[in-house]
Amino acid sequence: MSVEAVFPELVPYRVRTTRLHPRPGRPGTHDSHVGGPMLWPDDEPWPLCHEPHRSEDDGYAPDDIRRSRAAGARPSSRPWPRGEDGPVPFVALAQLFRRDIPGLVRGPGGADLVQLFRCPSAHGPYLGRRYTLRWRDAVRTERAERFLAAPPEVPLLRWEHELPEPCVLHPEEVNTYPWAEDDTLPASLIARIDAWDDAQAAEHGPDAVSYQYDLSIPPGWRVGGWPTWASTGPMAIDCASCGSPMRLLLTAEGCEMDGGSHSWMPLEDRDPALSGKESILGGPSVARPTRLRFGRDGDLHVFVCPADPGHAPRWVLA
Structure with a gap:
């Protein structure tokens, strides 16, 4: 109609x-994706959330979530680790290249690659979330000598749906x-x-x-x-x-x-x-x-x- x-x-x-x-798949660092590996120079600090975070009782280990999804099961929770109140690594949600995505606008300085992140922890009484964007020049970034092999991860996530499934895009x-x-x-x-x-x-x-x-x-x-x-x-x-x-x-x-x-x-x-x-x-x-x-x-x-x-x-x- x-x-x-x-x-x-x-x-x-x-x-x-x-x-x-998005569909579950095996995207690479040079691909547009949801939940896949970021094109991230090895000498660049990974984004961290420095704000106070809500304390939790239990959560899910990222590797437990991955294994459970592969088996078609639900992961088991674990007690929340104590004494770890420092900065929390942001979780990479998506990476989009303008060369792949019609209509994607340019960022600061003509940047043509945007990367989206979310803090995996809740903030304040209303369980607010924190997000951040990273804009890049794709060609210049792809010329880096080395790239980050694996981003830092928190020991536990409060909810299973904090961890994205790697997806290729269509x-x-x-x-x-x-x-x-x-x-x-x-x-x-x-x-x-x-x-x-x-x-x-x-x-x-x-x-x-x-x-x-x-x-x-x-x-x-x-x-x-x-x-x-x-x-x-x-x-x-x-x-x-x-x-x-x-x-x-x-x-x-x-x-x-x-x-x-x-x-x-x-x-x-x-x-x-x-x-x-x-x-x-x-x-x-x-x-x-x-x-x-x-x-x-x-x-x-x-x-x-x-x-x-x-x-x-x-x-x-x-």
Whole structure:
């Protein structure tokens, strides 16, 4: 179904996004990936989180998680080590080369490689998370004499979903349209979209196509495009340094597909005779390939400043 055929007014709002389609695999240091080895010069310090961290009672050893996943089992927890309150190594989540990812914007100084990290420990009473980006010049970095063989790891992770599964990417460009709520679109257009959704549901039942989940923004990891606002409602994201409206760099999501986004599911991953979650072929390796979670199964949006890429990014769970 063409959303522009139903709502021609959306044409001026069309923005391209690149779906990354991560799948478990064996990415290398020179590849774009989620959860794989970073292109990291051996003489460069690994990023550490120096903030105070929430104390825990137990956790999961990274190697236990890896062995359990390979065996199709759940890992056993271990008592949390005491007396280790120093800096915590960030966990590498993703590495994206502009040469691989259509639409990936350049960073400070024209950087064309971005690396995403998350602190594996919770912060404060609301279990807040800390993220960081590292921008690089890909060609210059690839000329380093030696690269880090293995990053430092914490002895235990509080949750199994703190450890990403190494995934290769299969980029695909698609069109996206704004989340239809509040003032993201003209009020008259949002009213028409809501009425159309109601008519679809009345005619086709709970599996009916809807604008918000089937026609506007795809689920899963993606670069650029429009952000989703399912949990928070639309928000204005402005640069803390200069006040400029920020641009969506990247969305990270734990779930690549679910029963509510059937139209975005690749044809090879669905059973056309079924609907909803039952139609997903391949199990967790297809539906949740990275094994990561963000908040309570939300979307992590990473925004950057278009006026000055050197300004600090903003992280929004939505």
